[in-house]
Amino acid sequence: MKAGEPLAHAADSAAEPMYAAAVKIYPREVSGRFARLRNVAVVVLLGLYYSVAWLTWNGRQALLFDLPARKFYVFGLTLWPQDFWYMALLMIIAALSLFFFTALAGRVFCGYACPQTVWTEAFLWIERLTEGPRQRRMRLDAGPWTLEKLLRKGGKQLLWLAFALYTGFTFVGYFMPIRSITSAALGGTLGPWATFWIGLYSLATYGNAGYLREQVCKYMCPYARFQSAMFDKDTLVIAYDTGRGEPRGARRRGTDAHAAGLGDCIDCTLCVQVCPTGIDIRKGLQYECIACAACIDACDDVMDKMRAPRGLIRYTSENAVSGRSLPRVRGRLLVYGGLLGAAATAIVVSLATRTPLLLDVIRDRNALYREVRGDRIENAYSVKVINEDDRAHRYLIQAEGFDGLQLAAPAAPVEVAAESVATVPVRLQAPSERAAGVHPIRLRVVALDGADFERVEKTRFIGPVEEEHAHD
Amino acid sequence: MSQSVRIHAGVVLWSSFLAGAVASVVFFAAVDPALLRDAGPRVFDGLDREAGYALGFLFLWAVGAVASALAVFLVRTARAESGGNASGDGP
Ligand code: SF4
Numbered sequence: 001m002k003a004g005e006p007l008a009h010a011a012d013s014a015a016e017p018m019y020a021a022a023v024k025i026y027p028r029e030v031s032g033r034f035a036r037l038r039n040v041a042v043v044v045l046l047g048l049y050y051s052v053a054w055l056t057w058n059g060r061q062a063l064l065f066d067l068p069a070r071k072f073y074v075f076g077l078t079l080w081p082q083d084f085w086y087m088a089l090l091m092i093i094a095a096l097s098l099f100f101f102t103a104l105a106g107r108v109f110c111g112y113a114c115p116q117t118v119w120t121e122a123f124l125w126i127e128r129l130t131e132g133p134r135q136r137r138m139r140l141d142a143g144p145w146t147l148e149k150l151l152r153k154g155g156k157q158l159l160w161l162a163f164a165l166y167t168g169f170t171f172v173g174y175f176m177p178i179r180s181i182t183s184a185a186l187g188g189t190l191g192p193w194a195t196f197w198i199g200l201y202s203l204a205t206y207g208n209a210g211y212l213r214e215q216v217c218k219y220m221c222p223y224a225r226f227q228s229a230m231f232d233k234d235t236l237v238i239a240y241d242t243g244r245g246e247p248r249g250a251r252r253r254g255t256d257a258h259a260a261g262l263g264d265c266i267d268c269t270l271c272v273q274v275c276p277t278g279i280d281i282r283k284g285l286q287y288e289c290i291a292c293a294a295c296i297d298a299c300d301d302v303m304d305k306m307r308a309p310r311g312l313i314r315y316t317s318e319n320a321v322s323g324r325s326l327p328r329v330r331g332r333l334l335v336y337g338g339l340l341g342a343a344a345t346a347i348v349v350s351l352a353t354r355t356p357l358l359l360d361v362i363r364d365r366n367a368l369y370r371e372v373r374g375d376r377i378e379n380a381y382s383v384k385v386i387n388e389d390d391r392a393h394r395y396l397i398q399a400e401g402f403d404g405l406q407l408a409a410p411a412a413p414v415e416v417a418a419e420s421v422a423t424v425p426v427r428l429q430a431p432s433e434r435a436a437g438v439h440p441i442r443l444r445v446v447a448l449d450g451a452d453f454e455r456v457e458k459t460r461f462i463g464p465v466e467e468e469h470a471h472d
Numbered sequence: 473m474s475q476s477v478r479i480h481a482g483v484v485l486w487s488s489f490l491a492g493a494v495a496s497v498v499f500f501a502a503v504d505p506a507l508l509r510d511a512g513p514r515v516f517d518g519l520d521r522e523a524g525y526a527l528g529f530l531f532l533w534a535v536g537a538v539a540s541a542l543a544v545f546l547v548r549t550a551r552a553e554s555g556g557n558a559s560g561d562g563p
């Protein structure tokens with residue numbers, strides 16, 4: 001490593017074997033196929049993040065996990081706390097996809113889609129905008145405080161802070177209606193908790209993307225540590241072709257490397273300079289590598305200039321490097337893929353067949369049963385009819401279970417407004433001679449007005465016990 | 473405060489933050505904080521749901537932090553006793 005190159009990192013620093021004494025890394029800007037791909041990913045993902053919060057659907061926010069109201073709106077779908085299953089399934093699907101794609105293609109998520117990567121990239125753009133490219137930034141940091149340095153650094157901080165604040169605000173806008181928190185923020189009436197969460201998320205964005213950067217990947221990310229468990233010899237990784245590159249060494253352009261006894265690596269260290277985590281990929285696969293492919297772009301450029309074939313550093317797999325080129329279909333992939341398919345099918349099927357009606361039946365707590373008119377036994381229930389649909393419905397309540405069971409109330413169908421809950425007192429009666437003992441029964445609630453769905457809930461009808469009846 | 477202590481504190485706070493966040497999601501998906509308030513002691517009267525979420529999260533985070541700190545403490549002191557390198561941060 002040349003003197004003055006601030007490239008020291010964890011593996012090189014003898015003082016702290018476990019944790020880097022946070023040497024600041026100045027990743028050099030790259031251009032090339034993968035850099036373009038990442039830029040596209042960053043623009044698309046950030047674009048989605050900042051705009052989807054403002055989309056409306058049927059007159060309300062399209063994607064809103066309304067925590068204060070405990071209702072989740074996902075476009076046309078309204079999920080209630082009772083629909084927790086869907087959220088659980090969605091999380092399982094997300095985890096399985098991560099497993100699947102990690103086994104298939106290594107850490108593609110890290111390099112292109114992880115929020116940490118995406119926001120770090122955006123913060124780096126701001127940094128380049130205000131402080132200039134890598135060499136300029138390093139000189140600026142090393143130099144004395146001049147007016148220019150103050151302006152450049154101050155401008156960067158201002159942009160960073162504004163961007164982080166807006167990011168935190170948008171984040172909270174997915175959990176509280178974004179239009180109402182906007183007007184509250186503008187009017188200075190934002191609640192203390194909304195302020196707290198916006199502050200927390202902004203601070204996290206500012207710290208993680210502005211300062212911690214690659215250290216989040218190295219020290220804080222659990223995924224980075226356990227991903228190796230999902231790797232196998234066919235997993236796509238970014239690797240340096242040692243056989244082709246070594247022995248490395250500087251040479252004049254046009255030198256015949258082989259005649260000079262050299263490999264293709266000219267030891268320009270560009271692959272190290274561009275690396276956002278500050279590692280040297282030529283030392284082999286390291287867990288710090290987030291597979292961002294910046295070193296591929298940098299090296300391809302060099303190979304082009306040297307008129308050597310590209311791909312000294314490339315996406316490849318352990319098997320491919322050792323000559324076994326055909327990626328096999330692996331048990332691991334089949335298992336992850338199978339589970340993923342099953343979970344996805346489950347969620348699609350259950351959403352397609354979902355009934356936007358839920359019941360919660362509670363028996364009257366005060367009395368097991370009541371005698372009415374001398375010859376009938378009555379049980380009382382309180383039935384919560386939860387209409388999850390986005391329009392009002394009328395529901396007919398029916399009871400079934402044994403001969404003679406009759407509905408005494410409610411007398412007419414009940415009307416429940418869109419997305420609301422009605423608590424309906426229900427009374428059931430049966431002739432005394434049929435009612436003795438405990439009867440399992442079913443309450444059926446049928447939607448009228450053309451909607452064609454119903455929900456059945458089990459409960460019990462309790463009558464007097466035989467001896468007690470005789471005793472009376 | 474040595475660097476290793478600071479790093480350990482960071483790891484404790486961070487891992488308990490992750491666990492607390494996941495625990496809050498799971499817990500509050502099933503339980504409405506408003507119901508807890510109504511069933512709980514009088515000191516919680518007047519708090520709204522948002523306060524419930526935030527306090528619940530902070531509480532779960534704190535519990536996680538205590539557990540992780542205890543784990544780190546026990547692991548570190550155990551290593552010292554077995555004659556190894558006490559703090560793991562070099563000579
Ligand atoms: S290592 Fe972790 S934080 Fe870093 S890019 Fe990958 S997933 Fe994101």
Ligand code: SF4
Nearest residue numbers: 275289290292293295
């Ligand atoms: S080694 Fe290459 S792919 Fe890995 S993090 Fe560094 S630049 Fe990115």
